[in-house]
Amino acid sequence: MTQTLQVSLWRGGAEGRYQVYEVPLRENQTVLDVVTWVQRNADATLSYRFACRVGMCGSCAMTVNGRPRWTCRTHVSKVAKGGRLAIGPLENLPVIKDLATDMAPFFEKWQQANGAFAPSKSRAEPIERISPDSDDRRAVNAAIECINCGVCYAACDTVRWDPDYLGPAALNRAWTLVNDERDAGNTARLAAVAADGGCHACHSHQSCQEHCPLALNPTASIAGLKRRTTAAYLRGEIKL
């Protein structure tokens, strides 16, 4: 007899309910495989989001048994306690339908934190030589691999409590640019992350680093921003 999983999937928008599906258990199976099986075999109206399936694009994050996870790299054998899975949309983001959340607030905050690179030179000028061993570049390296999956944002208590808080991913991005020697936008960026809802709103609960699928540490990036903005404010370089 084929072994099965009892899978509860969130159906509906903000108002909805969990619906149970029986899904064949495979020897080697990710949570995304389970969701895809339901969509292809049980209910074609199920909405969810994915693209690369290999942990690069950051589009398939969902809440799995209460924890935000990247579903394409989460094996069922690791998380299905007693053959049961409860899969819902990410927390702290508006639900569009079923397992798909609206990521617009997440990326708007990325922009509010001045997360876009501000070039300091034109393409006619020579490119800076940046030593991989420099302190700045090491700080960038530690934070740069973010894939914007939204897991940290969904895990963050401060995001849940304060709708104006920029969140770990946006601040982590700002930290990579603050340490980028080529960037010319740091005064405005530091002012943006020093305002209400910026880095100082972080309580250092560290849920972001606990849940980050890439084992990044946004709390450390935010701590760096706190130090950098404090120094800039005391020197009079930024105003509120």
Added chain:
Amino acid sequence: MNVRLYIWQRTSAAIMAPLVVVHLLVIFYAMRKGFSAAEILSRTRGSVAWALFYGLFIAAASVHAPIGLRTILAEWTPLPARMRDVAVIAFGVALAVLGFRAIAAVVLS
């Protein structure tokens, strides 16, 4: 929370940290000695040093506590920002008034 409030909060915390230790040690000392209120007052009346010690303590606490309360109100209540800020400023002023009044009552009387 923004960088200005952050600096005020951290600075006031740094000022209070050693003061809290002294405050607790004095409480332990007074308890161990079994001092009555009258005996404590006899030691503190007219003391400029204690007035300065607790004056600094109250000034720091009156800055520190409202900033933390502001964050709690922002995260846990639907109070509009302006009303929240007015409420915590009033709380800070109340702390300062009550504290300095207590110092005046103990040290100056």
